[in-house]
Amino acid sequence: MQKQVIRLTSKEIDEIKKKNKVVGTGREAELYKVGPNVYKFYKDNDQVIKIDNAILDEDGVNVSCYKKLRNISKKDDNRILTYKDNDGVILAKEEAIMKAIEAGSKVKLSYLPNNIIYEGNKAIGCVYPYYKNTLGIYSSAYVHKRLKLMACKDLVSKVEELLDNNIYPLNLDKRNVSNPITRDDCDVLLEHGFNYGVHIVDLDGSSTLYTESYSHNKTSIVLSALSSMVLEVLTKIKLYEDNLSDDDFGLDNSNYSYYQEYVNKHIEEMVKCGVPENLALKYYEYGKLEMTDIKRLIRSIEK
Secondary structure, eight states: OOOEEEEOOHHHHHHHHHHSOEEEEOSSEEEEEETTEEEEEEOOOOOOOOOSSOOBOTTSOEEEEHHHHOOSOOOOOTTOEEEEOTTSOBOOHHHHHHHHHHHHTTOOSSOOOOEEEEETTEEEEEEEEOOOSEEEGGGGGGSOHHHHHHHHHHHHHHHHHHHHTTEEETTTTOOOTTSTTSSTTOSEEEEOSSSOEEEEOOOSSTTEEEOSSOOHHHHHHHHHHHHHHHHHHHHOOOGGGOOOOGGGGOSSHHHHHHHHHHHHHHHHHHHHTTOOHHHHHHHHHHSSOOHHHHHHHHHHHHO
């Protein structure tokens, strides 16, 4: 797919921001509704950081924990990664959009941006369609069973297509913890009304990785998020509310007993909701389910 270039002056950008509604804001970017589209403008506050000890993943990309790059959160979350080139410099946003454009001709179920916004010679953003009547995906936990199953099936189909094309939405289960059903801070939106289904967004930034070949490690990260998301939607069990650290899951007798109590409680609740017990056990043993397991989980709930 050929890229569509939108060139704006600083004055035009200021006018867009002044006249159009802000429909999203985050650490990386601000989103403005411009007609039927969303213009995503990057904040350009990423630090250019070189690291002395390069850590390469299996794709040959330098990775570093989020917490080591920015001290803006006390949350210790090693799953959130920043990807850098071989010199340890954070990858430019333009490169991520170009990757999306290359993959766009193969992906039919999700929208990958094919419009790059430039100010001069600098890529400063991209364009998405504006999705009306949307909430965060977790709101589907509170609708009729038939509708939540529709949402989960749609989500699984879209994630599977992305993985088949070596596209890895690593922050798939991102949410606003204080209000998870809102669209704010959520990378999966539920569109309700006439067009009922889900949309995976933010497929241009640092939360999505494009690779030339299959990555087992990145697939596991995505499946872990997808497994938790589907389980939460289908059972209403709020897994994100469990404030448990790795220390809580230690090997001494008291912690192991606490862990078992925690697991048994959730497994019992899952089974009552129709989740096969062996899949619930597998989820807690491996921290994820395989794609075939997730599809079997949905079929079990559907019966």
